[in-house]
Amino acid sequence: MANMNSALLALADPTRRAVFERVARSPAPVGDIAMGLPVSRPAVSQHLKVLKEAGLVLDHADGARRIYRIDPRGLGPLRAWLDQFWGEALDAFAADLEAHAKDDKDDDHD
C-alpha cells in the first residue's frame, strides 16, 4: 500500500526494523540478512514481504537468490506526516505554554 499507516506498522516491530536497517546499509539476499538476526530465514522472508508491501524495500531476482534493497521513497509519507505534525505540535505546545504559563510542573511521570 505504501501509505504512512502501513509504513508505521511495518517499522513498529523491532526485528522487522532491524531487517529494514540491515537492507538500508546495503542490498543483500535473504540468507545474509537472516544470518545477522536471531530469527529463522522464513521469518526474515515474511518481514521482507511486509516491508515490501509497505513500499519500504524493493527486490529483484539474481539467479536463485533474491536481492533486497531499500526504497527511500517509502519513508516519504511518514516523514511528511511527522514534519507537518512537528510544526503543528510545536505551535500547540507554545500556545499552551502561553495560556497556562505557570502550571507546567504538576505533570506526573513514571
Add this chain to the structure above:
Amino acid sequence: MANMNSALLALADPTRRAVFERVARSPAPVGDIAMGLPVSRPAVSQHLKVLKEAGLVLDHADGARRIYRIDPRGLGPLRAWLDQFWGEALDAFAADLEAHAKDDKDDDHD
C-alpha cells in the same frame, strides 16, 4: 520510556494515533477525546497511558478532570532516527543506482 521504539509502537495503532492527533490539535480531557472516537472512554484512557509512557503526551489534573496535551519533544528521537536514516537511505539508493544502473525495472510489485 520515551525512546524511539516505544514512540513507534505507540503511533503504530490507528486508534491511538487518532488520540494523539486529537490531543495535538488542542489539550482536552479524556471524555472529550473519547467522544470523537468509535471506542469507549476506558480504551482512550489506556491509549493515553501508552502515549504518556512513550513520552508523547503530558497530563495534568484540573479538578476531577484530567487534561492531556502533546509533548512535542517525544517526537524528537523518532524524527532524528528518520532523518539520519533518510540521508543514509538516499546514499545507499544512489550508490545502488550507479552500481546496477540498468536492472531497475525488474522489481515486481503487488
Add this chain to the structure above:
DNA sequence: GCTTACCGTAAGCGTACACTTACGGTAAAT
C-alpha cells in the same frame, strides 16, 4: 453528607501477529 461527574484500573475476551517447522518450486553446479 449525599449525589453526580470524571477518570484509572482490573478482569476477561477475541484477534492479530511474530515465529517455528515442513514443504514445494526455481536456478545453478556436477
Add this chain to the structure above:
DNA sequence: ATTTACCGTAAGTGTACGCTTACGGTAAGC
C-alpha cells in the same frame, strides 16, 4: 538428470494487545 543452494508460502502455535464491562476512587455541586 540429479544434486545442491536459495527462497516463498502453508500450517500451526504461543503470546501480545486492543477492546469491553465492571468497579473503586477523587473532586465538585446541591
